[in-house]
Amino acid sequence: MTKPSKKVVFIDRDGVINVDLWKYVETWKEFKFEKGVLDALLTLTEKGFDIYIISNQAGVGDGIFTEAAMWQVHEKMVAVMAKKGIKIRGARFCTHGKKERCECRKPKTLLLEKAVAGITFDRKKTFFVGDKLSDLEAGINFGVRTLLVRTGYGAETEKKLGKKFRPDHIVDNLKDAVPIIVKAAA
Ligand SMILES: [Mg+2]
Numbered sequence: 001m002t003k004p005s006k007k008v009v010f011i012d013r014d015g016v017i018n019v020d021l022w023k024y025v026e027t028w029k030e031f032k033f034e035k036g037v038l039d040a041l042l043t044l045t046e047k048g049f050d051i052y053i054i055s056n057q058a059g060v061g062d063g064i065f066t067e068a069a070m071w072q073v074h075e076k077m078v079a080v081m082a083k084k085g086i087k088i089r090g091a092r093f094c095t096h097g098k099k100e101r102c103e104c105r106k107p108k109t110l111l112l113e114k115a116v117a118g119i120t121f122d123r124k125k126t127f128f129v130g131d132k133l134s135d136l137e138a139g140i141n142f143g144v145r146t147l148l149v150r151t152g153y154g155a156e157t158e159k160k161l162g163k164k165f166r167p168d169h170i171v172d173n174l175k176d177a178v179p180i181i182v183k184a185a186a
């Protein structure tokens, strides 16, 4: 028997879920949700999406903050979300330094592959939502649709878009992305 197909969405963290500080978010104090994000994630949860956070955190590998600190921020974030009824199915971080040439740092796709290993879903109905070119490129490399938000680096990214990495959609923020994500999965 074939496994039922899941509704999946991949979301970058910094600059999409939380306000990008133009530096690493090292502590929970520095973590601030982007406007409308909790409502957006709640809608996705209620619509039955498996939400995966896919994030490069090279600050760990580059010695700027510890992996424990990174997970602490994550746990606090997930706790706030859980209180609202939001369910995050998984989170994958690349903690390698920028110069380590690892196999998982976006635009590479190992984080995405690991996140959905063994899960049946339709890549053509699935979005990667991000604010950087490396997010769009990772999505394209993984064969899913891409959605650029203008929060975080997104407005800058929009100016740099070439033909090669055109996202399927560009919207102001995650909240505006939700109807597109929902419609594509229907
Ligand atoms: Mg980002």
Ligand SMILES: [Zn+2]
Pocket (backbone or CB within 6 Å): 094, 095, 096, 102, 103, 104, 105
């Ligand atoms: Zn890595």
